Amino acid sequence: MPLKLMRLVWFSLAWVPACGFAHAILVGAHPAPNQKLAQPPTSVTLRFDAPVGKRYLAVAVVDQQRRRVDEQDAARDLLDGSLVKASLKQPLPPGEYLVRYRVQSADSHIVTGSYRFIIIGKADAQAKTPSWLDRLTDLFTGR
Numbered sequence: 404m405p406l407k408l409m410r411l412v413w414f415s416l417a418w419v420p421a422c423g424f425a426h427a428i429l430v431g432a433h434p435a436p437n438q439k440l441a442q443p444p445t446s447v448t449l450r451f452d453a454p455v456g457k458r459y460l461a462v463a464v465v466d467q468q469r470r471r472v473d474e475q476d477a478a479r480d481l482l483d484g485s486l487v488k489a490s491l492k493q494p495l496p497p498g499e500y501l502v503r504y505r506v507q508s509a510d511s512h513i514v515t516g517s518y519r520f521i522i523i524g525k526a527d528a529q530a531k532t533p534s535w536l537d538r539l540t541d542l543f544t545g546r
């Protein structure tokens with residue numbers, strides 16, 4: 404490789420932020436992203452692919468009016484550092500909620516993320532609104 408090109412490659416690599424370890428990735432959650440729950444959950448549990456740091460750890464759950472609905476007690480599990488749990492106010496009314504989290508990866512870099520879950524009311528869970536397919540089926544079967 405010509406020296407000039409080698410220098411160019413070296414310089415372009417130097418611009419990539421050094422990162423020795425993989426960043427913490429959310430691999431599981433309860434409630435799960437976009438999950439529709441008939442029963443209000445009592446807590447949010449986040450599972451990462453590796454233990455996360457205690458520092459900078461934060462979980463905030465807000466309703467559609469951006470009000471905090473968590474008990475601001477986010478903490479790692481005592482035995483499993485890859486599990487993070489936060490309690491929720493009881494009981495949460497039906498609606499859409501946003502979970503936002505911030506954790507520190509093993510390489511000290513901060514990872515943030517967010518996802519939504521929905522609590523559906525009991526009335527919503529029971530009343531089944533006919534879909535277009537149901538209506539079409541009704542039309543053909545003459546019901």
Ligand SMILES: [Cu+2]
Nearest residue numbers: 422423510512
């Ligand atoms: Cu990193």
